[in-house]
Amino acid sequence: MFRRHSIDVTSILLHDRPNLLAVLVHPPDHPGRIPPQGGQGGDHEIGKDVAAQYVEGWDWIAPIRDRNTGIWDEVSISVTGPVKIVDPHLVSSFFDNYKRVYLHTTIELVNKSAIVAECFLNIQVATEVEGNTCLVEHLQTQNLSLPAGAHVHYTFSEIFFYKPKLWWPNGMGKQYLYNVEITIEVKGFGESDLWSQPFGFRKIENHIDSATGGRLFKVNGEPIFIRGGNWILSDGLLRLSKKRYQADIKFHADMNFNMIRCWGGGLAERPDFYHYCDMYGILVWQEFWITGDVDGRGDPISNPDGPLDHDLFLLCARDTIKLLRNHPSLALWVGGNEQVPPEDVNSALKTYLKLHPYFENLNSDDISKRELFPVLKDPSQYLDGTRVYVQGSLWDGFADGKGDFTDGPYEIQNPEDFFKEDYYEYGFNPEVGSVGMPVAATIRATMPPEGWDIPLFIKLPDGYVQEAANPIWEYHKYIPYSKPEKKVHDQILLYGTPKDLDDFCLKAQLVNYIQYRALLEGWTSRMWSKYTGVLIWKTQNPWTGLRGQFYDHLHDQTAGFYGCRCAAEPIHVQLNLATYYIEVVNTTSGELSNVAIEASVWNLEGMCPYYEVSEKLTVPSKRTVPIFEMKYPKSKNAKPVYFLLLKLYNISDYGILSRNLYWLHLPGGDYKLLEPYRNKEVPLKITSQALIRGSTCEVQVRVVNTSKKPDSRSLLDKNILTKSSRTGDCDTTLLEPVPSANEKKQEMSLFQKIQRNFAKERSSLKVTAIGGTEYGVAFFLHFSVHDSKKDKKEGEDTRILPVHYSDNYFSLVPGEEMSITISFEILPGVNPHVTLHGWNYQGGHTLL
Secondary structure (H helix, E strand, C coil), rough: CCCCCCCCCHHHHHCCCCCCCCCCCCCCCCCCCCCCEEEEEEHHHHCCCCCCHHHCCECCCCCCCCCCCCCCCCCCCCCCCCCEEEEEEEEEEECCCCCCCEEEEEEEEEECCCCEEEEEEEEEEEEEEEEEEEEEEEEEEEEEEECCCCCEECCCCEEEEEEECCCCCCCCCCEEEEEEEEEEEEECEEEEEEEEEEECCEEEEEECCCCCEEEEEEEEEEECCCCEECCCCCCCCCCCCCCHHHHHHHHHHCCCCCEEEEEECCCCCHHHHHHHHHHHCCEEECCCCCEEECCCCCCCCCCCCCCCCCHHHHHHHHHHHHHHHHCEEEEEEEECEEECCHHHHHHHHHHHHCHHHHCCCCHHCCHHHHHHHHCCCCHHHCCCCCEECCCCCCEECCCCCCCCCCCCCCCCCCHHHCCCCCCCCEEEEEECCCCCCCHHHHHHHHHHHHHHHCCEEEEECCCEEECCCCCHHHHCCCCCCHHHHHCCCCCHHHHCCCCCCHHHHHCCCCCCHHHHHHHHHHHHEEEEECCCCEEECCCEECCCCCCCCCEECCCCCCCCHHHHHHCCCCCCEEEEECEEEEEEEEEECEEEEEEEEEEEECCCCCCCCCHHHHHHHHEEECEEEEECCCHHHHCCCCCCEEEEEEEEEECCCCCCEEEEEEEEEECCCCCCCCHHHHHCCEEEEEEEEEEEEEEEEECCCCCCCCCCCCCCCCCCCCEEEECCCCCCCHHHHHCCCHHHHHHHCCCCCCCHHHCCCCCCCEEEEEEEECCCCCCCCEEEEEEEEEEEEECCCCCCCCCCEEEECCCCEEEECCCEEEEEEEEECCCCCCEEEEEEEECCCCEEECCC
């Protein structure tokens, strides 16, 4: 399943009439059966084949009934001359602290002709300067003769670069990509073949950290604290596309993640997946097709010898390595999920992926080039030679490093537990998961009405609650929001008993946000002192599942998405939920200086009973530093439920580096006072404007809580973000107030406005006022985009998806404002409108 096939059909093509391609497909040799109790990988029979193992079902997906029989990857026709270029390998080596860089290139050449081919071989390296203009930085030409029928490896002379622009992971810098193009011309024929690939100059190292026992990754010499997620595949039925891959990977970058683990029961991902990881700076841990459940450690007992055909497995492995090795995002090869491959397969993979001596030495950039090349074999002549191979996901710096089942847990947690010293023992957790309920619209769009019933809440003798979900939710692998056996109260019931599906899903989003923000903040609180990284199980579902996801299969984000986005900022201010100390996280390579923290508490009456500003701070690079204790809960008249707003800012210009708002209750309490808070009418003023860029619509919105501030102590209400803060936020200069006369064009759709203004690529500004006379926090605001169809059917899902929001599920204290960018693709015939909802804005308000 995991190898490419190339068939030369030149001699059998018909030149005078159409040609027809017929493909005979077979199901897997061992499709297996699903035991009555289900199980991880069914009866595990699929593990006897070299195939994706998830198709027999798991605790997060129902079985794929035909086991995905048929052609699943791209089928294409290519035309070449007599000589073909096959699988070039690009490798970069660095010297003098990354000032001197060499590009090493080896290619395979196949002469299909019956005569000697006199060839002119060219390699050029170019950068995009502006638009479609490219600057060719290097061009090298070689002459060579290829005997008839020859299949040879050819290594170019190294190409030297001085101070090239480096490729960095998300959150560490830009993802500079050069375009490498190789062409071969044959005398008497002309251009015979062409190959091109975006390529990033970067060096990835990793080793077991002596301080934590976790695997520590470095990119271009800089340690990187890993915060990312586990990935199954884009779609369970393998309906893969560039468009879907791009949305998937951009979502991960938007969450400020820096790594994706491609789980061993899924696929060797396709080049398009890696292309977007290259573009958005997402490191990839790629596993081969082994899982503990199916390959020797499952229940029922599974086959420990892996697939029956080890030679086929290794053939696929070699081909996959060649397919993916040029991508700068590829960081690590791993033998399998919670298992090591069979001994002979594991030994072969270690041989295939043996490091070149240059990449074995952690200080190799300090070595003179003359010490390594040309005395040693050119690194591009290795199958890979640049990336570490780890035999399994629980070995060698992951979990306990010995293969014991020490990843997890996989259920709802008390948020404060993530910060406790005894929560997780080991330095790098490859899998830790929790809940993932989507929004109510997704339930209605994917399930019949009998699937809209919310769980029953069954009170147990010990006072804890057990949820009983409907059979459809059980089929879709719903994970409850309570865990009585782990002393976790139902987190949804903390807000009061939900009355219907909409209420349940909205309260679930509150829990999703808190749960995943706390997970990442808890790990980051002990960055480098105890942990080197964490990967959440999992970021998405390849079907309409109800657990472990930050966006659903229709591409609508949960609030957990934005909890992660907040917590994984490169520079971040956070509250330690175990100690109530306010901490500053600096994952960047530079020291933070001349900064301060503003902490303010807001009660449900809209008053600010607690306000504190820190002294001037200096925060070292790659450190988490506790600053001061937030003492409001210990005060005499502390309210049972309150909001805490933290802002880290530059003292020089009041630019915001990080903003983080918590809703909290006193110890032992709950959030039930938020239920009547829904009726609090807090006024908002919203300025919006739509811009068109090709087929993409970008809506820039400024939201202001216009309720009266109790005082004017804060100078940070405008939330002016600095260049060091989150990327992608809109240019607020476009949203200056406009005369009220411009507010009257209500009947014209957004799409018509965009069409009307296509020449100048900008619609008119619109100001929307949401009335209210009360003071308070505008709580849990979230946008959605819909098609305003006139012939809408009852119950029809009108959402436009995917949509990228620079932030969502946000809250504003009195007098505060926030700028948001919303972008989505406009399809022909669609009239989009943007709607704002919120905890105390239940009906929804249309902005455009």
